[in-house]
Amino acid sequence: MALPFALPASLAPSFVASRCTAADVDVDALSEAYYDSFRTDVRNTFWWPAARAPMIAWMRQRFRCNLGTRGVHQFTLADAGTGDIVAFARWSVPAGHAGLFGEWAGAESEGEAGVDYPEGSPPEPCRRFFDALQHMADKHGADGMLKLSLLFTAPKYHGRGAGTALVRPVLALADAHGLRAYVQATPRAKALYEKLGFREVERVSFSLEELAGSGQTGTCDFSAMIREPQSA
Template sequence: MALPFPIPRSLVPGFSLSRATTADIDAMVEVYYESFLTDPRNTFWWSPNKVAMFVWMKRRMHRKMNDHSVRHFKITDAETGELVAFARWDIPKGYETAFGAWVGDEATTINVTPGVAVGGDVPQEGEHLPLTSASAEATNPPTIDFPEGAQSELCRDFFNTLSRMSVKQDAKSMLGLSLLCTSPKYHRRGAGKALILPMLAIADAEGLRTYTEATPGGRPVYEKLGFQEVDQLVSDLTKVMEGFEEGYKLSIMVREARTAPLACGD
């Protein structure tokens, strides 16, 4: 499963970058869950039941792994074998080869409990350096179920708003960074940047813009990589969480393709 890009020179010694597979799902869910807990605002739509969230996340991971338009990459600590970080990318139609052929096993698909048809994907985050980004799924997403114990109306409103934002920006025509998660114990080690820069270099070579939805913690990181905020999704947390007096702002960000080569080793 060769990578579609060279290993960034900036990758920390002892870290390895490779494709993520269904065998990594358990570890990916752990990292996903823990990375978002670093900022409670990112989880306002979650179920309070950790087990229910893990079940939902695993179902979702399996479905994404079996989507031929999605690519997953991971960084691993070679010494401990631990998952450091991973990224999920949505590839626009017609550019599948440029970003590496899909690799997966459709036989691993598991059933998803029928739920509410919503337009959009879960907001994710760019990981927490804190980098975090949400989904870039566009129109006509598959029916998904909400995590058991979550407020369905809250989830539906949030996800539908994400979908409208995606359609408004024509995210389907862009490379989409739909999920970036870094284990909290590996923050500030450059893992998120190492997962992003190689794909942006390919996007530049193909003349593609890149779309992401960034949490408050992730926005400054994306701005340094050339993303600009083009819109916001604001949620009033005062109605759903105690201790928050301001709205939660998810930044809708787009990065224009660059003509100058991107320095992936910096």
């Protein structure tokens, strides 16, 4: 299925973008790539189980479930030379704009992804963490915007414009349709989104010592960011 946007010409020629569909998506590879992309950021993985396997299993389930959630569109960027997943983006389209990305590529039988927690994760910290993020999204009306709910780039491909390639062209589509965009950003990603026109509207900070109770110190911060449609 053709992509609804064009990739920047500056990308490496071996990088190939595709839309995730139930017929061809490799959820195992996506789950491994997600894990490796975030595992070094201890301030935002405090709620993960200690073991790798249950976290991978949880992500596998969520990738599959999102294939069955109408309005959710997932895209990958891969290196044709190595077969590596380079970057991934998940977008949610608001009601009334179902055609923004063309035909939906999901599979109804997969069902919707609910908020559950990986086996071995601390239930109460997980609940408080996800509830706070959901409250922030609801407060700012995120469901009425084009929402970027997940973006990651494999560590070995950092600095090569891969993540931006899956965001900037989509924001151009949003501009063409007069759509606001929403994202919740970690401190590590905030500067990137600011360059793309997002502005922080709220920040929630979690005390790791209070939330995790595991001897960790410092805070886990997430920023709610909104981008207004821009004219050419």
